[in-house]
Amino acid sequence: MDSAGARGPAAHPPLKVALLGSGTVGSQVYRLLTEQSADLQARAGAPLQVVGVAVDDPAKQREIPVAPGLLTTDGLELVTRPDVDIVIELIGGIEPARTLLLAALKAGKSVITANKALVAADRAVLHRTAQEAGVDLYYEGAVAGAIPLLRPLRESLAGDDVRRVIGIVNGTTNFILDRMDTSGADFSAALAEAQALGYAEADPTADVAGFDAAAKAAILASIAFHTEVTADDVYREGILSVTSADIASARSLGLVVKLLAICERCNGGITARVHPAMIPRVHPLAAVRDAYNAVFVEAESAGRLMFYGAGAGGQPTASAVLGDTVAVARNLQAGLRGPDSSTYAGLPLVPIGDAITRYYVQLDVADRPGVLAPVADAFAQNGVSIKDVRQEGRGDDANLIIMTHSAREAALAKTVSVLSAMEAVRNVDSVMRVEGVEGE
Amino acid sequence: MDSAGARGPAAHPPLKVALLGSGTVGSQVYRLLTEQSADLQARAGAPLQVVGVAVDDPAKQREIPVAPGLLTTDGLELVTRPDVDIVIELIGGIEPARTLLLAALKAGKSVITANKALVAADRAVLHRTAQEAGVDLYYEGAVAGAIPLLRPLRESLAGDDVRRVIGIVNGTTNFILDRMDTSGADFSAALAEAQALGYAEADPTADVAGFDAAAKAAILASIAFHTEVTADDVYREGILSVTSADIASARSLGLVVKLLAICERCNGGITARVHPAMIPRVHPLAAVRDAYNAVFVEAESAGRLMFYGAGAGGQPTASAVLGDTVAVARNLQAGLRGPDSSTYAGLPLVPIGDAITRYYVQLDVADRPGVLAPVADAFAQNGVSIKDVRQEGRGDDANLIIMTHSAREAALAKTVSVLSAMEAVRNVDSVMRVEGVEGE
Numbered sequence: 001m002d003s004a005g006a007r008g009p010a011a012h013p014p015l016k017v018a019l020l021g022s023g024t025v026g027s028q029v030y031r032l033l034t035e036q037s038a039d040l041q042a043r044a045g046a047p048l049q050v051v052g053v054a055v056d057d058p059a060k061q062r063e064i065p066v067a068p069g070l071l072t073t074d075g076l077e078l079v080t081r082p083d084v085d086i087v088i089e090l091i092g093g094i095e096p097a098r099t100l101l102l103a104a105l106k107a108g109k110s111v112i113t114a115n116k117a118l119v120a121a122d123r124a125v126l127h128r129t130a131q132e133a134g135v136d137l138y139y140e141g142a143v144a145g146a147i148p149l150l151r152p153l154r155e156s157l158a159g160d161d162v163r164r165v166i167g168i169v170n171g172t173t174n175f176i177l178d179r180m181d182t183s184g185a186d187f188s189a190a191l192a193e194a195q196a197l198g199y200a201e202a203d204p205t206a207d208v209a210g211f212d213a214a215a216k217a218a219i220l221a222s223i224a225f226h227t228e229v230t231a232d233d234v235y236r237e238g239i240l241s242v243t244s245a246d247i248a249s250a251r252s253l254g255l256v257v258k259l260l261a262i263c264e265r266c267n268g269g270i271t272a273r274v275h276p277a278m279i280p281r282v283h284p285l286a287a288v289r290d291a292y293n294a295v296f297v298e299a300e301s302a303g304r305l306m307f308y309g310a311g312a313g314g315q316p317t318a319s320a321v322l323g324d325t326v327a328v329a330r331n332l333q334a335g336l337r338g339p340d341s342s343t344y345a346g347l348p349l350v351p352i353g354d355a356i357t358r359y360y361v362q363l364d365v366a367d368r369p370g371v372l373a374p375v376a377d378a379f380a381q382n383g384v385s386i387k388d389v390r391q392e393g394r395g396d397d398a399n400l401i402i403m404t405h406s407a408r409e410a411a412l413a414k415t416v417s418v419l420s421a422m423e424a425v426r427n428v429d430s431v432m433r434v435e436g437v438e439g440e
Numbered sequence: 441m442d443s444a445g446a447r448g449p450a451a452h453p454p455l456k457v458a459l460l461g462s463g464t465v466g467s468q469v470y471r472l473l474t475e476q477s478a479d480l481q482a483r484a485g486a487p488l489q490v491v492g493v494a495v496d497d498p499a500k501q502r503e504i505p506v507a508p509g510l511l512t513t514d515g516l517e518l519v520t521r522p523d524v525d526i527v528i529e530l531i532g533g534i535e536p537a538r539t540l541l542l543a544a545l546k547a548g549k550s551v552i553t554a555n556k557a558l559v560a561a562d563r564a565v566l567h568r569t570a571q572e573a574g575v576d577l578y579y580e581g582a583v584a585g586a587i588p589l590l591r592p593l594r595e596s597l598a599g600d601d602v603r604r605v606i607g608i609v610n611g612t613t614n615f616i617l618d619r620m621d622t623s624g625a626d627f628s629a630a631l632a633e634a635q636a637l638g639y640a641e642a643d644p645t646a647d648v649a650g651f652d653a654a655a656k657a658a659i660l661a662s663i664a665f666h667t668e669v670t671a672d673d674v675y676r677e678g679i680l681s682v683t684s685a686d687i688a689s690a691r692s693l694g695l696v697v698k699l700l701a702i703c704e705r706c707n708g709g710i711t712a713r714v715h716p717a718m719i720p721r722v723h724p725l726a727a728v729r730d731a732y733n734a735v736f737v738e739a740e741s742a743g744r745l746m747f748y749g750a751g752a753g754g755q756p757t758a759s760a761v762l763g764d765t766v767a768v769a770r771n772l773q774a775g776l777r778g779p780d781s782s783t784y785a786g787l788p789l790v791p792i793g794d795a796i797t798r799y800y801v802q803l804d805v806a807d808r809p810g811v812l813a814p815v816a817d818a819f820a821q822n823g824v825s826i827k828d829v830r831q832e833g834r835g836d837d838a839n840l841i842i843m844t845h846s847a848r849e850a851a852l853a854k855t856v857s858v859l860s861a862m863e864a865v866r867n868v869d870s871v872m873r874v875e876g877v878e879g880e
Contacts, residue, residue, distance in 0.1 A: 032599065032741060036599075039601065042782070042785075043599075043666070044598075140596060146739075146743060147745060148595075148596030151595060155588075155591060155763060155766075156588030156591050157588070158483050158484075158762070158767065159480060159483070159762020159763045159764075159765055159766050160759040226483070287724070299759060301468070301472060301756060302759035302760070303749065303755070303756050304749060305587060305748065305749035305750075306746070306748040306749065307747060308745065309743065309744060310742065310743045310744070315742075315743070316741060316742050318599075319599060319739060320596065321599070322599020322741070323595060323599045324599075325599055326598035326599050327598065327779075330779055336774050336776050337774075342482070
């Protein structure tokens with residue numbers, strides 16, 4: 001499409017773009033802004049011209065070289081330069097990104113970022129600053145990489161009521177759990193493979209402890225429920241406690257273990273939580289393999305929707321960032337702003353103890369008659385209804401697997417503490433939530 | 441969320457909505473505009489007030505009753521009424537919808553429609569009229585019901601280059617093919633079941649002959665490739681020729697038969713085609729069951745994306761229509777229009793003979809030595825490379841199944857005509873395209 005520009009709308013003066021960061025995503029955004037300039041101009045209505053790239057070390061060798069003269073170490077100077085129209089932030093983390101973006105917004109620049117940590121922590125102040133300055137703030141790339149998700153939730157579903165969002169939003173942990181499921185590897189071996197393939201960092205804490213997914217859950221919950229939710233509001237468990245035995249047990253029950261971000265309506269409020277859970281193998285999310293992401297949305301009128309794609313990586317995230325950039329460019333030329341963040345609903349966050357879901361409980365019990373009755377009684381006394389029990393003898397011990405109906409978290413926790421204290425129960429080997437089950 | 445409105449933005453005078461049609465979708469849109477008015481007001485920034493509903497027969501009993509005084513049979517008077525701001529068209533078909541919408545646009549009303557036939561036939565003139573009148577034209581509900589698809593393609597992927605769109609966009613035919621696959625039913629039995637369940641019309645031609653899917657393919661191709669494509673440009677084959685034997689054969693090869701809408705870049709242009717095809721059972725589209733829809737998008741930077749959900753039905757389509765309605769309402773208050781249809785690329789439509797894909801060919805041949813050589817030669821002479829051959833004897837006859845590598849349609853057609861004329865080939869039982877295979 002060499003001649004694309006020639007057939008585009010009448011020439012508009014270039015919109016000037018400042019890039020913060022030139023890492024995995026930043027370098028791809030720079031490359032595409034350069035290589036696809038004719039197409040981007042035709043779609044945006046104006047040329048998009050990179051006028052500066054802020055980096056820590058201008059001398060560093062770059063796979064995708066930046067044109068001489070564009071590199072700077074002074075991000076603050078760059079984002080407040082009078083000629084800059086659009087700031088794209090791809091450095092990540094809270095600081096200095098926060099300071100730079102607030103300065104950019106206050107200086108009247110429209111901002112695009114893929115920084116989930118910052119948006120999940122400071123969405124409210126960023127939106128307020130953008131609104132006061134009359135500029136745009138977009139961050140489609142912050143959640144699930146290339147998958148168009150925030151725009152559909154905010155705009156396409158603006159006339160619907162979202163009931164529940166369940167997402168696989170962290171590719172690293174999905175890769176690890178998928179490997180544990182398919183190859184029987186334990187957590188350490190699967191993590192090592194993920195690291196060797198570049199899916200996991202040397203320090204994998206942000207991923208495996210669920211911090212990354214919790215940030216994304218906060219952003220999804222905010223938009224889906226028109227309510228301000230920060231990462232700190234999200235209940236969080238990582239996948240460190242998931243064992244090969246859990247995964248094998250799930251498999252034998254027709255289930256698979258995934259790290260899920262769940263945001264749902266509950267008791268007139270909402271819950272936002274990230275934790276490993278077993279889901280039925282027939283659930284659409286069960287088929288999400290490797291490092292892919294997918295988000296399942298249930299809405300009153302739309303019913304069940306799913307969005308699937310690459311959740312990370314330089315090029316996929318760059319696609320989302322450039323989609324936002326074209327939207328901002330169109331808005332700038334029309335002299336307007338895109339839809340604001342709507343938080344009119346202001347729903348209360350329900351504490352995790354009041355969340356309602358189903359549970360898998362695995363007990364190591366003495367293999368003798370009469371053990372099941374007191375165990376069943378412990379559930380009943382706490383108002384937790386049992387759906388299925390499976391008992392497998394193994395010498396002196398027996399393995400007791402109990403699947404519950406829907407119950408309050410607090411009631412299940414109480415049940416587990418009673419079970420732990422029972423003489424007949426040698427150990428509570430595993431407790432895991434079960435999600436995505438139809439009906440009751 | 442009773443108090444939603446109270447926490448919304450400052451009061452704006454109501455935006456007045458005219459509804460055309462009160463059928464499956466229209467009645468749900470009317471219901472939601474009424475029942476969800478506080479939430480819709482908070483999100484749209486202004487109350488949305490239905491001021492008229494045009495129907496054929498005002499005396500008809502309606503499951504969802506329309507407030508007295510709103511019903512009219514004079515659609516033209518309604519859509520040109522000076523107080524109307526937004527026209528929502530849900531009557532379907534080309535006329536009178538076309539006349540009414542052109543009149544509405546010319547009278548300065550913003551238009552939302554879910555009418556795929558009309559948009560696929562007259563997208564260009566509708567968009568031109570909207571542009572000249574300075575009003576909006578949205579039609580998310582026209583393709584794949586509730587699934588947010590057109591907005592993500594047009595906006596989220598505006599900075600990317602779409603390589604291919606492969607969709608299951610007709611629920612009726614997906615239901616029929618799924619039943620044939622899972623229960624072994626033949627086409628007639630599966631169609632009868634679809635009709636009994638309300639998934640297929642008494643006259644199922646629009647669905648089973650592929651007209652509905654072709655209209656949607658035209659709309660998808662137009663948006664994905666920034667090129668005007670009409671339903672007449674789309675190559676179309678329905679599912680009437682798909683036999684139980686084809687489906688069983690696909691199953692034995694690890695494939696499944698789906699009716700696909702395919703729009704892809706090809707030889708510097710694009711192809712748009714609708715036909716049954718075999719896809720690998722591991723492909724994400726293979727898992728799309730019953731009457732669900734899903735659209736798979738491959739883009740240069742974003743990679744592989746999939747959008748999944750309910751493709752039809754009153755409530756799901758109403759969700760899409762209301763999402764568009766909120767967008768239009770926001771635009772009206774800001775005094776602006778949403779993004780226009782971009783057709784700057786103007787790519788040529790490649791004729792079906794130049795399309796490139798893989799093929800499944802099933803031959804009834806004499807079961808004697810020396811048959812395979814001339815058959816293989818027919819493929820080779822026409823430049824079609826064979827990937828796999830499977831031969832099964834059955835008495836005097838043998839069943840020869842040939843899977844090809846990628847080849848031009850015209851070359852495959854030539855091969856089939858040569859095979860048909862061969863003495864050793866008793867019959868060419870089946871030829872079907874194979875899509876969604878990785879690599880070559």
